[in-house]
Amino acid sequence: xxxxxxxxxxSRTARERARAELTREIKxxxxxxxxxxxxxxxxxxxxxxxxxxxxSALYRYFPSRDDLLTALIIDAYDAVGAAAEAASDAAPxxxxxxxxxxxxxxxxxxxxxHPHEYALIYGSPVPxxxxxxxxxxPASRVPLVLIRVLRDGWAAxxxxxxxxxxxDVLAGQAERLAADTAPGLPAALLVRAAxxxxxxxxxxxxxxxxxxxxxxxxxxxxxxxxxxxLMSFVGxxxxxxxxxxxx
Amino acid sequence: xxxxxxxxxxSRTARERARAELTREIKxxxxxxxxxxxxxxxxxxxxxxxxxxxxSALYRYFPSRDDLLTALIIDAYDAVGAAAEAASDAAPxxxxxxxxxxxxxxxxxxxxxHPHEYALIYGSPVPxxxxxxxxxxPASRVPLVLIRVLRDGWAAxxxxxxxxxxxDVLAGQAERLAADTAPGLPAALLVRAAxxxxxxxxxxxxxxxxxxxxxxxxxxxxxxxxxxxLMSFVGxxxxxxxxxxxx
DNA sequence: TGTACATCAGTGAACGCGCGTTCACTGATGTAC
DNA sequence: TGTACATCAGTGAACGCGCGTTCACTGATGTAC
Numbered sequence: 001x002x003x004x005x006x007x008x009x010x011s012r013t014a015r016e017r018a019r020a021e022l023t024r025e026i027k028x029x030x031x032x033x034x035x036x037x038x039x040x041x042x043x044x045x046x047x048x049x050x051x052x053x054x055x056s057a058l059y060r061y062f063p064s065r066d067d068l069l070t071a072l073i074i075d076a077y078d079a080v081g082a083a084a085e086a087a088s089d090a091a092p093x094x095x096x097x098x099x100x101x102x103x104x105x106x107x108x109x110x111x112x113x114h115p116h117e118y119a120l121i122y123g124s125p126v127p128x129x130x131x132x133x134x135x136x137x138p139a140s141r142v143p144l145v146l147i148r149v150l151r152d153g154w155a156a157x158x159x160x161x162x163x164x165x166x167x168d169v170l171a172g173q174a175e176r177l178a179a180d181t182a183p184g185l186p187a188a189l190l191v192r193a194a195x196x197x198x199x200x201x202x203x204x205x206x207x208x209x210x211x212x213x214x215x216x217x218x219x220x221x222x223x224x225x226x227x228x229x230l231m232s233f234v235g236x237x238x239x240x241x242x243x244x245x246x247x
Numbered sequence: 248x249x250x251x252x253x254x255x256x257x258s259r260t261a262r263e264r265a266r267a268e269l270t271r272e273i274k275x276x277x278x279x280x281x282x283x284x285x286x287x288x289x290x291x292x293x294x295x296x297x298x299x300x301x302x303s304a305l306y307r308y309f310p311s312r313d314d315l316l317t318a319l320i321i322d323a324y325d326a327v328g329a330a331a332e333a334a335s336d337a338a339p340x341x342x343x344x345x346x347x348x349x350x351x352x353x354x355x356x357x358x359x360x361h362p363h364e365y366a367l368i369y370g371s372p373v374p375x376x377x378x379x380x381x382x383x384x385p386a387s388r389v390p391l392v393l394i395r396v397l398r399d400g401w402a403a404x405x406x407x408x409x410x411x412x413x414x415d416v417l418a419g420q421a422e423r424l425a426a427d428t429a430p431g432l433p434a435a436l437l438v439r440a441a442x443x444x445x446x447x448x449x450x451x452x453x454x455x456x457x458x459x460x461x462x463x464x465x466x467x468x469x470x471x472x473x474x475x476x477l478m479s480f481v482g483x484x485x486x487x488x489x490x491x492x493x494x
Numbered sequence: 495t496g497t498a499c500a501t502c503a504g505t506g507a508a509c510g511c512g513c514g515t516t517c518a519c520t521g522a523t524g525t526a527c
Numbered sequence: 528t529g530t531a532c533a534t535c536a537g538t539g540a541a542c543g544c545g546c547g548t549t550c551a552c553t554g555a556t557g558t559a560c
Binding site for chain 4: 261262290291292293302303306311312
Binding site for chain 1: 283284285286287288366367369370371372373374375378383386387410411413414416417420421424438439441442445446447448449450452453456457458460462463464467468469471472473475476477480
């Protein structure tokens with residue numbers, strides 16, 4: 001109960017703080033280079049150079065180039081996941097379409113703002129690199145945001161469950177998925193959500209990777225339209241006075 | 248009108264044939280390496296080595312590494328485009344859902360069979376590489392197959408055009424697109440097709456790039472379900488006895 | 495048909511570059527008594 | 528509080544590697560007369 005924390009603790013955290021800060025700076029610089037060179041071009045030596053260090057010094061912070069890549073991947077998943085969560089949570093709890101659309105828009109905005117980090121996690125896999133287990137959790141944050149909206153909406157009776165029945169195989173897969181992530185949710189609803197989920201990322205990837213090739217660009221209007229239509233496809237009903245429809 | 252072609256011509260084609268054959272072999276070997284190293288790892292030296300040539304010899308065939316990449320990209324677009332066209336054309340002309348679904352399945356099958364070529368054209372862009380104009384035509388073959396099905400279906404009255412109106416911006420973009428590729432087709436129909444188009448590639452990319460992470464895998468059942476549902480979303484009506492519904 | 499010349503494919507050496515990773519080291523920071 | 532030791536961050540040199548591209552060259556293939 002001393003007024004000042006024990007000096008032992010303080011000094012330890014001094015070194016640890018320096019370490020944490022440099023770790024952050026290394027990742028920041030690496031992200032900056034990602035934007036220029038892509039994941040394959042990311043070079044420990046170039047990062048060190050930019051930071052005014054010798055390249056071998058980085059090995060105090062990351063045991064190898066792949067570990068640095070893994071850290072960047074996890075950070076990127078966490079960043080887009082956090083953005084989706086925050087945006088979705090900012091909408092009124094009972095405006096399920098609003099919460100869903102907000103999450104989609106947040107992912108879209110994050111992708112446009114961080115195209116190379118987006119490519120890192122949703123683009124072609126880096127050859128020779130195997131994503132470790134530690135990326136699975138962060139990677140599931142975005143889909144979990146969407147599923148949470150559906151759970152709440154379903155509980156509130158604001159989600160329709162119509163449409164054709166699933167085949168046996170798909171029904172089994174979806175029920176297993178529901179048991180893990182959303183007990184009580186109809187399997188077909190989860191499958192429709194997966195359709196919307198893949199459409200969302202397909203659309204963003206096409207926009208970022210240049211597949212629209214001037215046809216529907218700028219793609220903002222198409223994005224809004226598709227998001228609206230897929231919410232209806234999934235079964236999210238609008239609420240009076242709470243529509244999220246835009247321009 | 249001599250019985251044998253003039254020797255001048257024959258000998259010229261002899262050299263030209265050798266050239267064409269080696270060009271083909273170079274691309275084949277490069278494709279093989281793509282599967283191991285990815286686009287960024289593609290190395291002229293490694294290709295030459297495998298072919299038993301000296302690396303500088305490749306410069307007789309491709310003026311630079313980027314030109315070889317461009318050739319591979321164009322070939323890949325042409326391959327997937329041809330696969331989609333052939334599959335779609337193999338279905339009865341009046342079975343519009345069948346033709347659409349066949350095209351989607353062909354793209355899917357091609358992607359699974361050539362994951363690295365798929366990644367080359369639909370994955371993250373290769374940093375520092377700008378796709379030249381020559382790729383635009385081949386890249387549009389797949390969407391044009393889908394549009395052709397819609398044009399024929401629309402002309403036959405087998406495509407519904409319902410759903411909410413488009414916003415002004417989107418309507419303008421879609422009408423310009425329709426004028427270029429499908430005169431007479433409602434703009435909203437083209438936009439719905441674009442939704443299905445992005446969903447198709449989003450779904451395939453997620454499957455290939457590992458985003459499903461065991462949840463809906465193997466993804467064949469989901470693929471079939473999504474394809475069916477999106478045909479209905481687009482407005483393609485089934486024909487009696489011509490349904491393409493599977494498993 | 496035969497000869498003289500032009501075109502082209504492929505060679506081998508070289509240039510200049512950057513990379514990831516290891517290792518023995520110096521000197522600063524933190525710890526135990 | 529002061530000293531002796533342990534831990535850790537960062538250095539600088541080195542290893543071994545592969546890359547794209549250029550260039551002067553040899554020898555084969557194609558062309559014109």
